[in-house]
Amino acid sequence: MRAFLVCTLLFVGGGLAQEKPGKPGDSPALTIYNQAFAVVRQSLPLELKAGPNQIEITDITAHVEPDSVILRDLKTGRDLRILEQNYRSDVASQGRLLALYEGKTIEFLVTDKDNNRRLVPGKIIRSGYVPHYEAYSQYGQDYRVAQAAYASTGTAEPLVEVEGKLQFSLPGQPLFPALADDTILKPTLAWQLQSDKAGPVNAEFSYVTGGMNWHADYNVVAPVSGNVLELVGWVTLDNQTGKTFPNARIKLMAGDVNKIQPGVGTLARVSAGSASFYGFGQPAVTERAFDEYHLYTLERATTLYDRETKQMEFVRAAGIQSQRIYVYDGMKVDPNYRNYPMEQIRQMESYGIESNPKIWVMQEFKNSKENHLGMPLPKGRLRFYRRDSDGQLEFTGENEIDHTPADETLRLYTGNAFDAVGERRRVAYKIDYNAHWIDETFEIKLRNHKKEPLEIRVVEHLYRWTNWEISSHSDPFSKVDSKTIEFRVLLPPDAEKTVDYMVHYTW
Numbered sequence: 001m002r003a004f005l006v007c008t009l010l011f012v013g014g015g016l017a018q019e020k021p022g023k024p025g026d027s028p029a030l031t032i033y034n035q036a037f038a039v040v041r042q043s044l045p046l047e048l049k050a051g052p053n054q055i056e057i058t059d060i061t062a063h064v065e066p067d068s069v070i071l072r073d074l075k076t077g078r079d080l081r082i083l084e085q086n087y088r089s090d091v092a093s094q095g096r097l098l099a100l101y102e103g104k105t106i107e108f109l110v111t112d113k114d115n116n117r118r119l120v121p122g123k124i125i126r127s128g129y130v131p132h133y134e135a136y137s138q139y140g141q142d143y144r145v146a147q148a149a150y151a152s153t154g155t156a157e158p159l160v161e162v163e164g165k166l167q168f169s170l171p172g173q174p175l176f177p178a179l180a181d182d183t184i185l186k187p188t189l190a191w192q193l194q195s196d197k198a199g200p201v202n203a204e205f206s207y208v209t210g211g212m213n214w215h216a217d218y219n220v221v222a223p224v225s226g227n228v229l230e231l232v233g234w235v236t237l238d239n240q241t242g243k244t245f246p247n248a249r250i251k252l253m254a255g256d257v258n259k260i261q262p263g264v265g266t267l268a269r270v271s272a273g274s275a276s277f278y279g280f281g282q283p284a285v286t287e288r289a290f291d292e293y294h295l296y297t298l299e300r301a302t303t304l305y306d307r308e309t310k311q312m313e314f315v316r317a318a319g320i321q322s323q324r325i326y327v328y329d330g331m332k333v334d335p336n337y338r339n340y341p342m343e344q345i346r347q348m349e350s351y352g353i354e355s356n357p358k359i360w361v362m363q364e365f366k367n368s369k370e371n372h373l374g375m376p377l378p379k380g381r382l383r384f385y386r387r388d389s390d391g392q393l394e395f396t397g398e399n400e401i402d403h404t405p406a407d408e409t410l411r412l413y414t415g416n417a418f419d420a421v422g423e424r425r426r427v428a429y430k431i432d433y434n435a436h437w438i439d440e441t442f443e444i445k446l447r448n449h450k451k452e453p454l455e456i457r458v459v460e461h462l463y464r465w466t467n468w469e470i471s472s473h474s475d476p477f478s479k480v481d482s483k484t485i486e487f488r489v490l491l492p493p494d495a496e497k498t499v500d501y502m503v504h505y506t507w
Contacts, residue, residue: 027247027301030212032237034252034379038212040245044071044205048195052083057189062089062242063210064187070206071193078201084192092183097176098127098158100183108162110172120162122171128158187242211241214252216380218315218401220363224387227322229365231373233315233380235296237304245304252296254378254403296378319372322365326417329459330424330444332356346438346464346507349431355424358416359446359456361397366409377404384414419449420456420491428502438464439471441502448491458487458499465505473501 028042046055066087073080090096105123112118157168195201218233235252239245296314304310332354345351363384367373383398397414404410428441448454462468462483470477470485477485487499 027249028245029249029251030245030304031251031253031295032212032214034214036213037208037210038241039206040209041204041206044203046193046201046203048193048198048201050195050198053191053193053195055191055193057191057205058184058186060187060189060207060243061209061211062187064189065208065210066189068206068208069189070204072204072206073201074204075202079194079196080201080203081194082191083194086190087188088184088190089187090184091187092179092185094174095127095129097179097183098124098174099129101176102127106177107175108160108170108172109175119175120171123161124158125161125166126157126159209241211239213238213240216314216378218377218380218382220320220382220384221393222322222384222386222396224389227324227363229318229320229322231315231317231320232313234311235298235314237310237312239304239306239308239310242306244306247301248304249301250298250304252298254296254376317372320365321371322363325362325364325411326420326454326456327360327362327459328422328444328446328456329360329461330356330422331461342463342465346505349429352461352463353426355422357421357423359420359422360413361415361417362411362413363397364409364411366407367404368407374406376406377401377410379403382412384412420454421447421449422456422458423447427500436507438505439502440464440505442500444487444499445496446489446491446499447496449494451493453493454491456489456491458489460485460487460501462503462505464503465507467506469504471502471504475499477501 028040030041031039040061042059044057046053064087066085069082069085071080071082102124105121107119108122110118110120158170160167160170162171214235214237216233216235218231221230221232222228237250298312302310302312331352333352334354340348340351365371365373367375367377379400379402381398381400384396385393386396388394399412399414401410401412423445425443426440427443428439430439431437442460444458444460446456446458448456459480462485466482473487475487475489477487480486485501487501489497489499491497
């Protein structure tokens, strides 16, 4: 099964990739990252005069980053410059209108206990409107505390004068005579735009917005017996931007992209992920390396409504050869000791003697063309299922994969074995502080209650010091790294086996 590739270019890190200019009325283009932001590119038809122009734009999201705005005339090369930009997101609401009418008298629709309604005039002394909740993330803890203190003092309650008396609540439903001149109904960008010539222009308008996200999920199905897998995946798009994107062309970015978080001043790694290919027909999603990342393009334009979650199948592969691996890591460490340095651990006789009886079950397969995969698989949740003898799928575990390049091996923990048990205990411990050595001996018992043979990989951590040697051992072992060894033990059905070894530390 082959992956289908398409070249795509994207806005990354403050610049905009060169794309062919769109035709008037072109559908919007989105590049979505999976850390709740996206890049929006859309056509913006303008009728301009030479010199300064006053323009208001309301066809934007509620989470636009105003300082990310780019406006270009790609078609005629006209010189467009935004001399001044003002962004307002304080859209009309009851609290906002009450604030605009402070000091004025309006009517309130009051319902009495008999359900009779009448109009009562009331003067708004204080609206109780507390703005700037969205600024919490930008101005930090001190600002957040100050705003919370402002709200808790009672100043967040409305104060209304009715028939010469003050009350700390609205007497009824406020009826506003009209919208104030400075009221807006949608988030608005107001531009003072400079053009070098008059006439119509279809400009490209781009910006970064929050409120949009996506993630990938993989489902893996194993047969009744054996480990030849089928893999199917979904991509889930989530639009909470306050704007609908009709017939949008959508790309997904996979990789670790640095983006400055508002109000933090540090760079955060952006994890994006998705993958894609079909084994037949036109691919739903195509992939290609782009810079240090990977881009995935949805081949069909789709409408992404505000507050909509949209799912699309984007991966399908069969005949994936895998193997099930059993791992026994028997050392159980008290969490209080996890960050202790080796100098302290070396002196602690009781360290590392608790036993973990669970044997882990792992699934392993290679992401290669020979194994019917062989394309970058980005981060996402991977669920395992196995068919029962009656044909029904049963869930057998799940885990997450990180961004995985082609030809790398995936190994995932899916749960603990039911019919296999491990037991680890220390049987000898000697230390000579003057001669600077420690001898430590362990015994590992493995029991297989299955009706078929089982290979268990016994992992042992040599945690006392960096200088060590295995003085004696009952079974062959391999050195995994500078602090780890592994025994591979084959157990017959319904059998028990004991593995022991002694490690000699010097310093």
